[in-house]
Amino acid sequence: MEAGRSMRRELYVNKAKAELGSLAERGVVTSGNAFSSVLFVKGAPNADELAGARPLSGADGKALRAALTALGYTPEDWCAMLAVSRDGAALGADLLREAVAAYDPATLIACDEAAAQALREAYAEQLSRLSDFDEALLAPGKVSRVLGMRVMNLGGFEAALADAHEKQVMWARLKRLPPLGAPY
Numbered sequence: 069m070e071a072g073r074s075m076r077r078e079l080y081v082n083k084a085k086a087e088l089g090s091l092a093e094r095g096v097v098t099s100g101n102a103f104s105s106v107l108f109v110k111g112a113p114n115a116d117e118l119a120g121a122r123p124l125s126g127a128d129g130k131a132l133r134a135a136l137t138a139l140g141y142t143p144e145d146w147c148a149m150l151a152v153s154r155d156g157a158a159l160g161a162d163l164l165r166e167a168v169a170a171y172d173p174a175t176l177i178a179c180d181e182a183a184a185q186a187l188r189e190a191y192a193e194q195l196s197r198l199s200d201f202d203e204a205l206l207a208p209g210k211v212s213r214v215l216g217m218r219v220m221n222l223g224g225f226e227a228a229l230a231d232a233h234e235k236q237v238m239w240a241r242l243k244r245l246p247p248l249g250a251p252y
Contacts, residue, residue, distance in 0.1 A: 087170045095153030096167045099123045104145045105248065107173035108132060109164075111151040111182025114226065118156060123148035128179070128226040131235075135242045145247075147171055151186035161190040168217075174248050176219045178206065184221035191215070209241040220245060 084102055092098070099122035110123055117123055124132060129148065137143055149167060152158050159167070164186055168176060178184040184206045188195060194214045198204040203212040208223025222241055228234035 084170070091163075091167050091170060094163060095155075095157070096159060096163065097123060097150040097152075097154055098147060098167075098171075099125065100147035101144045102147060102171060104147045104171075105174040106136060106141065106146045106177065106245075107168065107171045107175070108146065108148040108177050108179050109151050109168075109183040109187065110148060110179040110226075111184070111186050112180045112226075113150050113152060113156075117150065118154065120154070123150050124179075127229055131229060132179075132225065132242075135239060139242065139245070140247045147173070151183045158186060161186075161192075164190040173217060175245050176214070176217045177245070178219075178221040179225045180222070180227075181208075181224060184208075184223070187219065187221075191219075209237075209244070211244050218245060 088102055108124060113123065114126060116126060133143065133146060136146055151164060178187055188206055191214050195204045195206065198212060202210045206212060206219065206221040208221050210220065212219045220241065222238055225238055228238045
């Protein structure tokens with residue numbers, strides 16, 4: 069019985085490696101735990117990220133990971149993706165949707181307005197069906213439900229780190245996304 073579980077686990081890992089490898093070959097840039105429940109999408113990478121640093125490897129990532137830990141997430145329960153390739157070209161809507169589907173997060177967080185706009189384009193049909201106008205627009209701080217995911221636009225996390233008040237606004241927004249309970 070244990071051998072069967074081990075074989076299934078290996079198949080899942082191999083499937084994920086193939087999917088994520090294919091995405092990387094097509095310009096999708098990611099970092100973090102591919103099996104996490106939280107996926108951060110950053111649309112306006114900083115100079116270090118465009119030069120090859122992993123997404124959210126700077127002060128913004130450190131602050132986001134600390135916030136998740138304070139909310140009760142495990143330290144490794146996050147993944148990050150750029151909404152642009154290393155050369156700064158926007159990922160197409162279809163590729164972005166495919167990448168999000170491959171990571172299959174329970175919670176999808178746009179770190180900035182550029183990421184929110186990319187998600188609006190990728191999920192336009194689903195967002196148009198939401199009855200709350202602010203949720204449909206991915207207004208900063210609103211929690212939307214899209215294809216079973218909680219989706220939030222933080223509205224400029226990296227820029228907020230320079231202002232004490234704006235950091236508090238970001239913290240208040242993140243507190244709306246506590247860890248979900250076990251799926252059983």
